[in-house]
Amino acid sequence: xxxxxxxxxxxxxxxxxxxxxxxxxxxxxxxxxxxxxxxxxxxxxxxxxxxxxxxxxxxxxxxxxxxxxxxxxxxxxxxxxxxxxxxxxxxxxxxxxxxxxxxxxxxxxxxxxxxxxxxxxxxxxxxxxxxxxxxxxxxxxxxxxxxxxxxxxxxxxxxxxxxxxxxxxxxxxxxxxxxxxxxxxxxxxxxxxxxxxxxxxxxxxxxxxxxxxxxxxxxxxxxxxxxxxxxxxxxxxxxxxxxxxxxxxxxxxxxxxxxxxxxxxxxxxxxxxxxxxxxxxxxxxxxxxxxxxxxxxxxxxxxxxxxxxxxxxxxxxxxxxxxxxxxxxxxxxxxxxxxxxxxxxxxxxxxxxxxxxxxxxxxxxxxxxxxxxxxxxxxxxxxxxxxxxxxxxxxxxxxxxxxxxxxxxxxxxxxxxxxxxxxxxxxxxxxxxxxxxxxxxxxxxxxxxxxxxxxxxxxxxxxxx
Numbered sequence: 001x002x003x004x005x006x007x008x009x010x011x012x013x014x015x016x017x018x019x020x021x022x023x024x025x026x027x028x029x030x031x032x033x034x035x036x037x038x039x040x041x042x043x044x045x046x047x048x049x050x051x052x053x054x055x056x057x058x059x060x061x062x063x064x065x066x067x068x069x070x071x072x073x074x075x076x077x078x079x080x081x082x083x084x085x086x087x088x089x090x091x092x093x094x095x096x097x098x099x100x101x102x103x104x105x106x107x108x109x110x111x112x113x114x115x116x117x118x119x120x121x122x123x124x125x126x127x128x129x130x131x132x133x134x135x136x137x138x139x140x141x142x143x144x145x146x147x148x149x150x151x152x153x154x155x156x157x158x159x160x161x162x163x164x165x166x167x168x169x170x171x172x173x174x175x176x177x178x179x180x181x182x183x184x185x186x187x188x189x190x191x192x193x194x195x196x197x198x199x200x201x202x203x204x205x206x207x208x209x210x211x212x213x214x215x216x217x218x219x220x221x222x223x224x225x226x227x228x229x230x231x232x233x234x235x236x237x238x239x240x241x242x243x244x245x246x247x248x249x250x251x252x253x254x255x256x257x258x259x260x261x262x263x264x265x266x267x268x269x270x271x272x273x274x275x276x277x278x279x280x281x282x283x284x285x286x287x288x289x290x291x292x293x294x295x296x297x298x299x300x301x302x303x304x305x306x307x308x309x310x311x312x313x314x315x316x317x318x319x320x321x322x323x324x325x326x327x328x329x330x331x332x333x334x335x336x337x338x339x340x341x342x343x344x345x346x347x348x349x350x351x352x353x354x355x356x357x358x359x360x361x362x363x364x365x366x367x368x369x370x371x372x373x374x375x376x377x378x379x380x381x382x383x384x385x386x387x388x389x390x391x392x393x394x395x396x397x398x399x400x401x402x403x404x405x406x407x408x409x410x411x412x413x414x415x416x417x418x419x420x421x422x423x424x425x426x427x428x429x430x431x432x433x434x435x436x437x438x439x440x441x442x443x444x445x446x447x448x449x450x451x452x453x454x455x456x457x458x459x460x461x462x463x464x465x
Contacts (some may be wrong), residue, residue, distance in 0.1 A: 006188060006192055007138065009184065009185070009188050010138040010143065010185055010188060010189055010192075011051070011133065011138065012181070012185075013143065013181045013182070013184050013185025013186075013188070014133060014136075014138065014142075014143070014146050014181075014185065015047065015048055015051065015133070015181075016177065016178075016180070016181030016185075017146050017147065017150050017178055017181045017182055017185070018047070018129065018146065018150060019044060019047060020150070020154065020174050020175075020177055020178040020181070021150045021153045021154045021157065021178070022044060022047065022126070022129075023040060023041075023044055023174065024154065024157045024158070024161075024168055024171075024174060025153070025157055026038075026040045026043060026044060026122060027040050027166075027168055027169075028157055028160075028161060028164070028166055028168070029118060029122070030118070031166045031167075032164060032166060033113040033115075033118050034113075034114075034115035034118050035115075037086075037087070037115055038086050038087075038115055038118065038119065039086060042082070042085070042086065043082065043086070043119065043122055043123065043126070044126070046078055046082065046123055046126045046127065046130075047126045047129060047130055048130070049078070049130070050075070050078075050126060050127045050129070050130025050131065051129075051130040051133045051134055052130075053071070053074060053130070054071055054130055054131045054134035054135075055134040057070060057071060057134075058134060058135065071127075071131060072127075075123065075124065075127040078123065078127070079119065079120060079123045079124070080099070080102075082119050082123055083098060083101070083102065083116050083119050083120075084098055086115070086119060087101070087115050087116055087119070088101070101114070101116050102116055102117075102120060105117040105120070106120075138189065139189055139192075139375070140186065140189040140190045140192075141375065142189075143182075143185045143186045143189045144186060146182075146185075147182045147185075147186065148314065149314065150178065150182075151178075152310060152313040152314065153310070154174075154175070154178060156306075156309075156310065158171060172222075176218050176222070179217065179218075180218060183217065374438065376432075376438055376439050376444060377432045377438065377439075379439075379444055379447075380428050380429055380432045380433075380439060380444070380447065381429065381432065381433065383425060383429075383447055383448070383451050384425060384426075384429040384433075386451065386455075387422075387425055387451070387454070390454075390455055391411060394458070396410065396411060396414060404426050404429060404430055405426070405430075407426075408422055408423060408426040415454075415457055417457070418453070418454050418457050420450075421450040421451070421453050421454040422454065424446070424447065424450045425447060425450055425451060425454070428443070428447055
């Protein structure tokens, strides 16, 4: 299992994106649950350690149960060392007090949340994330999913920190770093698939263009952070309050135009006795919930509402990215003409699909759903479309009456030195387009190499034989 430098960039991008929202989440929990006594970067350092350890462990080809046992045994040792260093650094290693603090923190979780328990839970999550990343196949879809998942969490933590009276440091730097890793990883993953415009004639300039785009976005982000100051936000809030005050005064004026109802009689009449309040039965005391149960129900209700909000954000962003990817998949080598109302129709269909996903409703005018195409098949079709676009730009377009085999013989007569690469691309396109064949990763790599060799030839100024 070799790891080249391009795959290393994808892993670094995922580590960076997840590290940003994990850092702000651990900082929030450290302030509220541990009183700020933990060093969050030290805890977060376990994530890349877990990834490297599990990636090296997978190369041993041991049974899955053995790999799982060794991995979690290493987590237990790392977790104990983390607790010893972070919380009980003043105690000698032979003192059993720091070992006994872990079960004590679990039994006392109802009364207090100790830092040892936070380390136990956070290191378990970080170790599981390292295991997941070690066996994850990184591609364009995986990088976009990581961005979709991390961005709502980052925004949600930034929104709940002020009500919880928690001050998060370096929020602008963390946000810019998150987008830096996201843009870098998504761009490299898209270019590695060989289906983007970066694999065409502009391939030699894509690195500089990528760095320029990321730098421009980061500079604009810094400028926005300088312009949007607390004073500006306070001015916007005061303006909103002034507008709300005007609306409230208008509503009060409209209500004042109606006659006021007669006030109801308050209290008993003179000489009338007041009846005593009814006594509660004895069993009413049994139906009252203890305060601890009420607190637990409040926490459960809050977690459920937050979960529903995150799920809604996830589904909406998933549908938007899926729609964009489906629309961009067929853009390669295509010709466009204006169609009035097309954008409005597509936007309405997108909103209808989102409502249909969330509410499970069948809305009129939505039409049939497009058939899902597997990423492997889509990659083969994209390469063949690029072949058609490249040949058409060189003066040899494919006619509507030509079959793929006929078009291959025509191009092979013009480029006899590229006959093998043309045959491989055509044959794999026919097998995926008209058959049930699903290419493997090695076959896709071979197809991409054939396309790279093929586009180095020049079709212009050639005559067909």
